[in-house]
Amino acid sequence: MEKVVLVTGANSGIGLALCERLLTEDRQLRLCLACRNTQRAEAARAALLTSHSGARVDLLHLDVGSVLSVLSAAQEIKARYNRLDFLYLNAGIMPNPAVDIRAFFTGFFSRNIINMFATAEGLLTQQDRPNSDGLQEVFATNLFGHFLLIRELEPLLCQPGHASRLIWTSSSNARRSAFSIEDIQHRKGKEPYSSSKYASDLLSLALNRHKNNQGLFSSVTCPGLVMTNLTYGILPSFLWTLIMPIMWLIRIFTNTFTLTPYNGAEALHHLFSQKPESLDPRAKYHSLTSGFGNNYTETRQMDVDDEMSEVFFSKLLQLEKVVRSKQSQRNAEDKANQQYVHHAE
Ligand SMILES: NC(=O)C1=CN([C@@H]2O[C@H](COP(=O)(O)OP(=O)(O)OC[C@H]3O[C@@H](n4cnc5c(N)ncnc54)[C@H](OP(=O)(O)O)[C@@H]3O)[C@@H](O)[C@H]2O)C=CC1
Numbered sequence: 001m002e003k004v005v006l007v008t009g010a011n012s013g014i015g016l017a018l019c020e021r022l023l024t025e026d027r028q029l030r031l032c033l034a035c036r037n038t039q040r041a042e043a044a045r046a047a048l049l050t051s052h053s054g055a056r057v058d059l060l061h062l063d064v065g066s067v068l069s070v071l072s073a074a075q076e077i078k079a080r081y082n083r084l085d086f087l088y089l090n091a092g093i094m095p096n097p098a099v100d101i102r103a104f105f106t107g108f109f110s111r112n113i114i115n116m117f118a119t120a121e122g123l124l125t126q127q128d129r130p131n132s133d134g135l136q137e138v139f140a141t142n143l144f145g146h147f148l149l150i151r152e153l154e155p156l157l158c159q160p161g162h163a164s165r166l167i168w169t170s171s172s173n174a175r176r177s178a179f180s181i182e183d184i185q186h187r188k189g190k191e192p193y194s195s196s197k198y199a200s201d202l203l204s205l206a207l208n209r210h211k212n213n214q215g216l217f218s219s220v221t222c223p224g225l226v227m228t229n230l231t232y233g234i235l236p237s238f239l240w241t242l243i244m245p246i247m248w249l250i251r252i253f254t255n256t257f258t259l260t261p262y263n264g265a266e267a268l269h270h271l272f273s274q275k276p277e278s279l280d281p282r283a284k285y286h287s288l289t290s291g292f293g294n295n296y297t298e299t300r301q302m303d304v305d306d307e308m309s310e311v312f313f314s315k316l317l318q319l320e321k322v323v324r325s326k327q328s329q330r331n332a333e334d335k336a337n338q339q340y341v342h343h344a345e
């Protein structure tokens with residue numbers, strides 16, 4: 001039976017590399033690239049079809065940071081497919097990043113150097129802002145849009161006698177200390193990216209608790225440090241060019257510098273062939289690359305607890321209600337405006 005796999009943020013970086021790897025693994029696959037930028041999505045599809053002629057690759061417009069777009073994309077998915085085996089929740093942003101140079105040099109000459117390079121702890125801040133739905137952009141894109149998509153797709157994902165899988169692209173930058181259960185959107189802090197990634201770890205745990213008995217299994221991955229559009233946005237390009245040899249050198253000392261999207265997609269690809277029974281709901285699956293360039297996946301326990309994940313889950317359900325009612329109000333207003341224009345004409 002052909003598997004249906006949907007990947008968000010599939011037009012570049014880790015998402016696109018994953019698609020390449022999945023098509024190599026399973027030629028029968030029906031792959032759906034869910035992307036916000038149609039031009040880049042078409043280019044990605046064309047590239048995939050060049051290396052995998054005859055493959056079934058569909059495109060779907062999805063801006064995961066917009067409630068309206070998520071709701072209409074979900075309708076489209078339910079109309080197109082009668083099953084969804086894998087949903088890769090991969091789209092992500094890190095807007096306006098800034099590196100704390102002083103913290104970098106302090107860390108560089110300390111025992112914490114390896115951890116600093118692996119997790120960017122204390123190094124990175126971002127500036128976030130509310131989007132047109134009134135949600136913080138990083139939270140909306142990296143977490144809430146995906147949550148809403150899962151909720152909308154439950155009829156497809158939770159089918160009797162058939163297991164479906166969610167696979168999150170989290171990060172080594174996900175830190176409990178950056179997340180506050182009182183401020184789940186991270187309105188007040190300066191680490192919205194870290195907070196949103198920790199939130200995905202919490203949500204995955206809660207989803208497993210609530211949905212495993214309905215055949216839905218969620219896993220969390222960490223791709224390591226990968227050179228993609230997201231990372232290139234952190235430093236000016238001339239600086240990346242300058243430090244690139246150092247990056248390849250550091251790779252000898254830390255297996256988390258996976259560097260290429262192909263390597264970074266290792267754990268995401270690994271999970272594709274794992275049976276649901278073998279999954280650990282509290283584990284993060286790390287893509288790692290040895291100094292000799294060999295890729296492997298390692299499981300490490302996440303710093304998450306049941307109580308906090310449960311509270312977080314109920315807060316998300318509450319927020320979902322608010323967001324849905326706002327959206328219905330907007331739809332009603334739009335309809336009334338259209339009727340008004342129609343009558344005026
Ligand atoms: N690179 C790294 O070192 C690491 C990355 N990650 C995570 O990996 C994931 C993929 O990022 P990466 O490949 O590095 O970076 P890229 O910028 O190459 O890929 C991000 C993808 O997400 C898409 N995207 C962003 N916002 C939206 C949106 N609102 N709706 C739909 N799609 C959207 C982008 O599309 P568009 O072209 O339209 O912008 C793009 O396809 C992210 O979740 C990131 O946080 C985690 C750990 C490390």
Ligand SMILES: CC(C)=CCC[C@@H](C)[C@H]1CC[C@H]2C3=C(CC[C@]12C)[C@@]1(C)CCC(=O)C[C@@H]1CC3
Nearest residue numbers: 116117118119120123171172173225243246247
């Ligand atoms: C000399 C040298 C290699 C300098 C680079 C310093 C920093 C720019 C990087 C050190 C650790 C990196 C890192 C990330 C971005 C770039 C660094 C801060 C991520 C935050 C990128 C996105 C993630 O999800 C996790 C990465 C952890 C490590």
